[in-house]
Amino acid sequence: MNADEMDVGRRRFLTAATSVIGGVGAAFVAYPFLASWSPSEKTRALGAPVEVDLSKLEPGQKITIAWRGKPVFIVNRTKNYLDHLAAVNNDVLRDPLSEEPQQPPYATNAYRSIKEDILVVIGICTHLGCVPLFKPEVGVIDSSWEGGFFCPCHGSKYDLAGRVYKGVPAPLNLVVPPYKYKSDTIIVVGEDNQQGVA
Numbered sequence: 001m002n003a004d005e006m007d008v009g010r011r012r013f014l015t016a017a018t019s020v021i022g023g024v025g026a027a028f029v030a031y032p033f034l035a036s037w038s039p040s041e042k043t044r045a046l047g048a049p050v051e052v053d054l055s056k057l058e059p060g061q062k063i064t065i066a067w068r069g070k071p072v073f074i075v076n077r078t079k080n081y082l083d084h085l086a087a088v089n090n091d092v093l094r095d096p097l098s099e100e101p102q103q104p105p106y107a108t109n110a111y112r113s114i115k116e117d118i119l120v121v122i123g124i125c126t127h128l129g130c131v132p133l134f135k136p137e138v139g140v141i142d143s144s145w146e147g148g149f150f151c152p153c154h155g156s157k158y159d160l161a162g163r164v165y166k167g168v169p170a171p172l173n174l175v176v177p178p179y180k181y182k183s184d185t186i187i188v189v190g191e192d193n194q195q196g197v198a
C-alpha cells in the first residue's frame with residue numbers, strides 16, 4: 001500500500017467513525033423526547049382542547065387538569081358551597097358582576113359558569129401567577145371566609161366563583177377558560193360553548 005492509498009483508507013475510517021458517533025449522539029438526544037412525549041402530551045402542549053369526564057367528580061371535589069400548560073381547576077360545587085357563594089357580599093368583591101373580560105360571555109353570570117354546580121377556572125393568581133389553594137371550608141382564612149381560593153404567596157383571596165376580594169394584591173377575578181359541554185358529564189376545555197349560554 002502506498003502513502004496515497006493509506007491516506008484514503010484513513011479518511012474513510014475517520015468519516016465512518018464520525019458518522020457512527022454522530023448517529024449515537026443523535027440517538028441519545030432524540031430518545032428522551034420520544035420516550036417522554038406521548039401523542040396526547042404533544043397535542044396538549046400545543047394547546048389542543050382537553051376533554052374531561054366529570055362523571056367521577058364527587059360533590060365538593062376539586063380536580064386540576066392541564067390545558068396549554070396551565071392548571072385548570074374544576075370544582076363540583078355542592079348546594080352548601082353555592083349557598084355560601086350567595087352569602088358573599090358584593091361590596092367586599094372587586095368585580096362582583098364579572099364586568100372585566102375575565103370569562104367568556106356564557107360564564108358572565110352569578111356562578112361564572114355554564115352550569116351552576118361546575119366551576120371551571122384557570123388556577124393562576126391574577127397577581128403574580130402563583131397557584132391558589134382550594135379552601136372551601138367556611139372560616140378557615142378569616143372569620144368572614146365563605147370558602148374559595150386562597151393564594152399564599154401574598155394573601156390574595158377569591159370566592160367559590162373565582163371572584164377576587166377587595167384589599168388584596170390580585171387585581172382581577174380568576175380567568176374562566178373557553179369550555180363547552182360535549183355531553184351531560186363531559187366538558188371540553190379550550191372550545192367555546194357554541195350556544196353562548198347554558
Ligand code: FES
Pocket residue numbers: 125126127128129130151152153154155156169170
Ligand atoms: S401571586 Fe397570588 S397573591 Fe401574589
